[in-house]
Amino acid sequence: MQYRKFAKNDHVSILGFGMMRFPNKEDGSIDEELLEKMVDYAYENGVNYFDTAQVYYNDKSEILTGKILSKYPRNSYYVTDKLSIWVVNSLEELDEFFNNQLRKLQVDYIDYYLLHALNKEYWEKIINMGAMDYIVDKYEKGIIKNLGFSFHDDYETFEKIIKYRKWDFCQIQYNYLDTEVQAGDRGYKLAEELGVELVIMEPNKGGLLCRLPEICVEEFKNINPDASQANWALRWLWSKTNCKVVLSGMSDMEQTIDNVNSANLFEPLTEVEQEAVKKVRKAILAAQRNGCTGCEYCMPCPFGVNIPRNFRIWNMGALTGNYEKEWKRYSQLADADASHCMQCGSCEAVCPQSLNIISDLASLHKEITDYINNK
Ligand code: SF4
Numbered sequence: 191m192q193y194r195k196f197a198k199n200d201h202v203s204i205l206g207f208g209m210m211r212f213p214n215k216e217d218g219s220i221d222e223e224l225l226e227k228m229v230d231y232a233y234e235n236g237v238n239y240f241d242t243a244q245v246y247y248n249d250k251s252e253i254l255t256g257k258i259l260s261k262y263p264r265n266s267y268y269v270t271d272k273l274s275i276w277v278v279n280s281l282e283e284l285d286e287f288f289n290n291q292l293r294k295l296q297v298d299y300i301d302y303y304l305l306h307a308l309n310k311e312y313w314e315k316i317i318n319m320g321a322m323d324y325i326v327d328k329y330e331k332g333i334i335k336n337l338g339f340s341f342h343d344d345y346e347t348f349e350k351i352i353k354y355r356k357w358d359f360c361q362i363q364y365n366y367l368d369t370e371v372q373a374g375d376r377g378y379k380l381a382e383e384l385g386v387e388l389v390i391m392e393p394n395k396g397g398l399l400c401r402l403p404e405i406c407v408e409e410f411k412n413i414n415p416d417a418s419q420a421n422w423a424l425r426w427l428w429s430k431t432n433c434k435v436v437l438s439g440m441s442d443m444e445q446t447i448d449n450v451n452s453a454n455l456f457e458p459l460t461e462v463e464q465e466a467v468k469k470v471r472k473a474i475l476a477a478q479r480n481g482c483t484g485c486e487y488c489m490p491c492p493f494g495v496n497i498p499r500n501f502r503i504w505n506m507g508a509l510t511g512n513y514e515k516e517w518k519r520y521s522q523l524a525d526a527d528a529s530h531c532m533q534c535g536s537c538e539a540v541c542p543q544s545l546n547i548i549s550d551l552a553s554l555h556k557e558i559t560d561y562i563n564n565k
């Protein structure tokens with residue numbers, strides 16, 4: 191495993207385990223046994239950074255993270271947790287929320303604590319509620335060792351928040367496709383200038399960059415036929431020296447082994463490889479319909495629409511050109527297809543990618559039904 195010096199003087203593995211995309215059993219429940227094996231494998235192979243939040247599986251992620259990590263010496267891993275301000279409405283609730291986090295994680299301090307998924311609205315809520323003072327108090331008492339924020343909004347908001355105080359670290363969505371959305375390249379550069387080290391989330395854009403059709407990744411295959419698509423995405427990030435930890439939401443053992451191997455064997459991209467990434471990026475951007483990451487923050491839809499599934503089918507149809515196959519999947523969505531959107535707007539309010547979900551659903555339904563009707 192390769193490590194980087196981080197924050198005050200920690201040595202973090204360049205691969206972090208994102209505890210938010212767990213393996214499932216056939217009945218849809220979390221496969222806890224497999225999850226534990228995956229975490230054990232990662233830990234035993236040097237991964238020492240584990241990232242959770244209360245909103246991941248509604249407490250379950252924190253509980254499982256605490257349960258699995260508690261068998262290891264406390265000073266052998268770093269655990270990250272978050273204040274998801276949208277589920278907290280007063281300082282009393284915050285106090286209960288934070289103390290519950292310590293209890294669920296089975297720890298008496300949290301190594302890295304983030305103000306979660308900040309945007310203009312959540313940032314204002316944190317300041318107006320006095321939540322910042324509460325968190326800083328925990329930080330000064332050493333119950334939080336390092337204080338940072340994670341971010342989903344425009345660059346201007348990022349600039350405002352990152353300059354608010356001297357943060358120990360910051361977490362942004364970044365990958366070779368998302369260089370000009372949210373914080374993007376400009377945010378990366380600003381963080382570097384300010385001496386704020388980065389944790390990266392969505393390195394594969396919600397898995398999209400691991401499941402690209404062959405036609406999009408010929409450039410990669412020509413250079414290294416054996417490297418996984420995930421390996422390319424991770425190496426692109428690790429080649430940037432201020433990306434200290436890249437989080438991967440691993441959901442099966444195969445991914446875990448592949449990610450760990452990538453972190454063990456990492457070497458920066460060569461110029462030729464950087465050019466290949468640029469070409470692949472161009473091909474994806476030209477073909478994809480929208481930038482849904484499949485994060486599911488918009489779910490459940492009160493009218494039963496499976497929003498990420500609709501967008502995945504739409505994007506995969508566009509990327510592969512295999513309309514027959516993808517549009518058939520659309521017809522199998524039945525009550526969960528885009529035509530059931532009642533335009534209530536609740537999904538758009540929480541989408542970290544600021545997608546125009548309502549109009550995109552209408553567009554995809556029209557595109558697919560037109561195709562089917564005109565066959
Ligand atoms: S706007 Fe449409 S898709 Fe979004 S939550 Fe409302 S009904 Fe569901």
Ligand code: SF4
Nearest residue numbers: 482483485486488541
């Ligand atoms: S529509 Fe937005 S919130 Fe929903 S899965 Fe896609 S990116 Fe996530």
